[in-house]
Amino acid sequence: MFQSVFDKQVSTRLFRFCRFCEKRPRGCLLGLVYLDRHSSLYCASTSSNMNILWFRRGLRLHDNPALLSALENSKDFIALYVFDTTYQDPEYKPYHMNGFLLECLHDLNESLQNVGTKLHVFQGCPLEVFRYLQTVQTINKLCFIQDCEPIFHERDIAVKNLCSELDIEVYEHVAHTLWDPMDIIASNGGTPPLTYEMFVHVAMSVGDPPKPVADPEWKGVKFLTVEPFETNKFTLFGGVPTLSEVGIPENPVDLRGRRIIGGETNALKHFAIRLQAEETAFRGGFYQPNQARPDLLGPPLSLSAAISVGAISVRLFYWKIHEIFDKVNRGNPPAWLGITGQIIWRDYFYAMSRMNPKFNKELDNPICLQIPWNENEEFFDKWKNGQTGYPFIDAGMRQLNQEGWMHHSVRNAVAMFLTRGDLWLNWDIGAEYMANQLVDSDWSVNSGNWMWVSSSAFERLLDCSVCINSVLYGKRLEPSGDYIRRYVPELANFEFEYIHEPWKAPINVQRTANCIIGKDYPARIVIHEEVLPRNQKWMKEFRQKFKETPAHCQPSSNSEVYKFFCLPDDSLPF
């Protein structure tokens, strides 16, 4: 058994000894995370006959190495998803994301039905689900894609311990990120690379990310179906449940509705369109089209929600774009990491959060500066509800509430406005709010971006000279004013001259536009021209407390900052 598993290389990497303590698995204290690799060598049982594919993220059939593992050695195959009631934060109810997630599950279910089986959807504690399934039929192996973030460690260690107890092999595959964050950390001497530039160097030394694996071969697979079942520990639904069946409350502000629809099938369709946009960009001499030419009003072509739940493979995204670049340029210059730079930022944030369970908070977060932010409930409420009196900010927040979506540039503007730009409130309350609203809500990516924008980590230490003025930035990003007209209908009748700063409109213009500022649309809650110098002063005072800049608070270069804000390098002020 040992030899055959090893020969097939079904796991991403199999270790005979724990990588960290170099002990055999049973005696290993540190290497529980790698128990899968150990178990696959030691725990095989000949009488076992069920292989489980446990979908967590990685909600796809393409580039799914866990699926390939589960289809191996002619055991009965069962695919399942568990709405986990034990390890989930009860405060975290991302409405749009859960709607998107259910669509992904429906799509998976349909794809599985097409090959002769179904998706089994549970709600409850995964441990109880596996204990139960073991009574239905002996489990041979449990296969899943790695969830590398520390919020999932406790769950996964408990599951691996259970599998060790029940003699179940565990196959955990790295496929949610381009690189295994632990490989990056190990290659960097045991700590995550502190700047993006360092990350890129380390990633390049680790080597190219793996290419997508082959599609599954379904011929001859034996499927196992378990009937709907309910105990006080879990429920097995008859099909894919509704939002209310899994206890997600309806969103009271969902007026317009989400425009980004879930499912692998849909994601792959969108990706084909996206690839055309990439090719057009490469032929036109630029890259990263979604960021280089922001289109705030067009149908969202974004794949971030699908990437976030793994409905599309990040490795497919990376390699297809690289292939197109090479096709267009005939290998000269060859494709380099920068053409998919955004997706590299994602891996960077995953590497930074890998060992940091406080990554989403300011307090006790070792990489986050403890900036003395203000507290102001009223400002925070107005920001959340799109009532700040700044049309571009309000349009963004209302779009977020209604659709669960905002373009990256708008996210930058609203995050800057809440923190060092205008309101001087803590980034982590904004991040928590967005985590609940975004359709692409992602623990590491959301927190990392918020720390970056607020200058709490990653970005040059509190450098307020690069600070967004939402009026200038908004005018630049949407010169028609139609984005504001769509999401802030009170202002729809204003001409472009005033739509980004309606407080400047003379009263007769306001009357003609049917919108009196301070009555029909709020007056500005702060005056940017006054709060910015105040914030700059506070930042300067705070900065003076540091003898030297912390290593993780420096960008690699100015162009990194401009790139992040989707602006050309020469664009100060904005």
Ligand code: FAD
């Ligand atoms: P593309 O330009 O097509 O990028 C391709 C992929 O790269 C994206 O789909 C995404 O997976 C990744 N990516 C893009 N930009 C970034 C970035 N800055 N950091 C890390 N990964 C990136 N993205 C999320 O996926 N989930 C979040 O919760 C999230 N929260 C954010 C919060 C703030 C305050 C900010 C400023 C950004 C946040 N982002 C988040 C990053 C970014 O805004 C979205 O990923 C992007 O808008 C997605 O659009 P796209 O698919 O067209 O991106």
Ligand code: MG
């Ligand atoms: Mg995208």
